Amino acid sequence: MEGKDVINLRLNTVTAMAQKSKLQTKMAINRHSDYPIKVFPRYLQSLTIDNTQLVKLSYHICSLRNLTHLDVSNNKLRKLPVELGRLHLSKLVLHDNNLGEIDDWSFLNGSKLRDSLRELDLSANDLTCLPLPVVKCHKLVNLNLNYNNLTHLPLPYVA
Template structure:
């Protein structure tokens, strides 16, 4: 009886083992039928090889400048950046220009050492929310792209000192949280679609340089004097038709460009802006036709460079204000004398 039991157990185990082998073989054959020629493993190996090749190519574009690791790509086609770029997270500056880049990758947050992100002259349409993770970022340059929206997360870039968003055309709004950029000194919003100077910009405590030229501004805020640190203000090619008198209280302002607007007058109080070194009112429909006194010979004028000739703007402003005051006083005198002339004599 014992011998029969042993034989029976061996037979059962053998049958079970053969069944498993057969099933495994069928599964393997089915997998091979479903897998395209070359196989998944082969495709994976090819993908790894391609990533390594791209990584080698990217490493060749890294240079050291002023002790900083810089990734520079120019005039090459890179509509997107590969994920393997994360392996170069020690890079401190990106300079990627004229590549057709359409999107800032979400893995940008991995570049915690990034100080400068310069993607000017591409096709970027969106600033990802992950940008807010770059707390060391000092410069973000996105001029000549297609950005339409600035996320509030950008305000988390607490070290940001320079932001350039010129020539994005459809950009017309900034989030209110933008005022939290306590270190921002340089802001370029020129050639966009702003109709007013955002209050969050006026509230920036350390802003020194602002370009809002080439927008659709019609007026300036009455509290523009809150921009106490501002020394340069570009407002050319807008539709501004009046200046608030509070502009005269901008004590640090030394450069003010107002050419090609719709101004018909200059506030008299601007005469007292002692720090204003350069101002330009060209191509405005000002009410008074003021001619500056000729103080130089033709030869001397020909020797001046263009910058020197532009300096007449401040002298023009002073002369315009004085002439406006003179005419106003003359008109007042005439008004006061008019009743005396109209008295009857019997």
């Protein structure tokens, strides 16, 4: 092999490694026009979608295996997909949505989410009762229920 071929090979390897190290791990979307049309970067660890009038959480978000922090504050969510329970989220921020209208909280029954969730923000959602699956999140350290209409709390779950 000539010297220039080896140099080109080394440069290509270094360039590829540099590109791989710059993988996008954080994303913040603050306008509806910034929302990705096709897919989200697959190595995302933190995703914030704030004040975009979002009414449904995309399946693509639920397939982001590295995601540990999801913030979908100030939107119009009325339902969350069961697939969300497959993520290893440590922080889930659902502040100021329309979640008080839903009766299906089964996404919190997903064992990966239930066993990894440490922070949950359900503030300003017009909740009248704390959803029972929240009680089953045993690693939960911080639970924000401010600005709701809670009238009662569920009895603790005994397994």
